[in-house]
Amino acid sequence: MSAGNEYAVELKGVSFKRGDRAIFNDIDIRLPRGKVTGIMGPSGCGKTTLLRLIGAELKPSQGEVWVNGQNLPQLSRSELFDMRKQMGVLFQSGALFTDLDVFENVAFPLRVHTKLPEEMIRDIVLMKLQAVGLRGAVDLMPDELSGGMKRRVALARAIALDPQILIYDEPFVGQDPIAMGVLVRLIRLLTDALGITSIVVSHDLAETASIADYLYVVGDTQVLGQGTPEELMNSDNPRIRQFMKGTPDGPVPFHFPAANYREDLLGGR
Amino acid sequence: MSRASIVEQAPGLLLLSGELDYRSGPQVREDGRRLLQASAAATCVIDCAGVLRASSVGLSLLLAFMRDAQALGKTLEVRALPEDMRQIAGVSGLLEILPLQA
Numbered sequence: 001m002s003a004g005n006e007y008a009v010e011l012k013g014v015s016f017k018r019g020d021r022a023i024f025n026d027i028d029i030r031l032p033r034g035k036v037t038g039i040m041g042p043s044g045c046g047k048t049t050l051l052r053l054i055g056a057e058l059k060p061s062q063g064e065v066w067v068n069g070q071n072l073p074q075l076s077r078s079e080l081f082d083m084r085k086q087m088g089v090l091f092q093s094g095a096l097f098t099d100l101d102v103f104e105n106v107a108f109p110l111r112v113h114t115k116l117p118e119e120m121i122r123d124i125v126l127m128k129l130q131a132v133g134l135r136g137a138v139d140l141m142p143d144e145l146s147g148g149m150k151r152r153v154a155l156a157r158a159i160a161l162d163p164q165i166l167i168y169d170e171p172f173v174g175q176d177p178i179a180m181g182v183l184v185r186l187i188r189l190l191t192d193a194l195g196i197t198s199i200v201v202s203h204d205l206a207e208t209a210s211i212a213d214y215l216y217v218v219g220d221t222q223v224l225g226q227g228t229p230e231e232l233m234n235s236d237n238p239r240i241r242q243f244m245k246g247t248p249d250g251p252v253p254f255h256f257p258a259a260n261y262r263e264d265l266l267g268g269r
Numbered sequence: 270m271s272r273a274s275i276v277e278q279a280p281g282l283l284l285l286s287g288e289l290d291y292r293s294g295p296q297v298r299e300d301g302r303r304l305l306q307a308s309a310a311a312t313c314v315i316d317c318a319g320v321l322r323a324s325s326v327g328l329s330l331l332l333a334f335m336r337d338a339q340a341l342g343k344t345l346e347v348r349a350l351p352e353d354m355r356q357i358a359g360v361s362g363l364l365e366i367l368p369l370q371a
Contacts, residue, residue, distance in 0.1 A: 065273070114294075116329075117293075119333060120298060120329040120333060123328070123333070124326070130361050162324040251362050254321075
């Protein structure tokens with residue numbers, strides 16, 4: 001695989017275990033370059049673990065994780081460090097530094113990873129804030145921002161180094177409808193205009209389906225299904241249907257496995 | 270190791286070329302400043318036709334050269350902005366600010 005390959009990220013036969021518990025069992029996932037791919041699934045299905053495998057924070061128990069033509073488990077520490085500069089992550093919480101103003105939050109990766117002079121750091125910070133519509137908030141502190149604004153500042157920081165791959169971890173959680181609409185538009189704009197490969201990990205079905213070019217549904221250690229949002233909406237697979245239609249019970253049971261309720265309440269202990 | 274450069278090909282005509290990124294940016298910034306200061310021309314043109322690839326650093330370089338020209342009382346124009354720089358300029362709202370030649 002080369003960097004010119006049509007897939008920016010490929011997981012081949014990946015298994016991952018925590019102790020004896022399998023999180024993924026021999027999964028294959030391919031993320032097309034320059035597109036928005038949604039990774040969906042119920043809470044606790046391993047979506048964040050998947051992101052950590054792609055970011056090489058975790059090593060698979062088995063299998064290969066290729067990012068831009070390099071197999072991550074085989075890279076040295078310094079090669080991994082370089083590789084991570086090609087990836088931006090928008091964390092679920094936004095994760096802004098609360099003691100730094102908006103300017104310094106966005107400037108942070110530029111100061112850590114580059115030797116650019118101050119005037120160029122300023123240009124790039126203002127360019128990124130302009131892109132997310134928050135240049136006017138440059139002097140504010142994070143606690144002066146709304147939840148949606150914090151997420152957008154975090155996005156400006158995530159694109160500060162012009163990553164080729166941008167990972168969004170549950171970007172829509174806790175956002176009001178307007179802020180969600182703004183984020184959806186920004187994800188699409190950054191992907192289309194800058195050719196970024198976007199990975200949106202989310203359980204917010206409507207928003208993710210509205211921007212994703214391609215979707216994976218993961219759960220129960222497997223890839224349950226994949227396809228365009230429309231294909232998955234019309235899937236015959238009962239597990240996919242349950243997830244896409246949002247019904248509480250189905251092949252994925254509402255109840256976590258538990259002991260007999262009557263015995264739990266009335267005795268037997 | 271020079272991945273990018275700026276040279277004065279003819280009086281007032283500066284050729285920007287190579288890969289404009291975080292590694293090459295600081296040196297090109299300094300070279301461009303020196304060339305603009307030394308040039309006798311009242312109008313300078315930055316020709317970007319030789320740019321192979323550019324990140325936001327490429328746009329910042331153009332902005333930095335615009336500030337230099339302004340301080341020196343010179344006129345600056347930008348020629349042959351490549352597509353990737355144009356896309357970043359579009360997303361960052363710079364298309365109306367850069368002195369692009371028609």
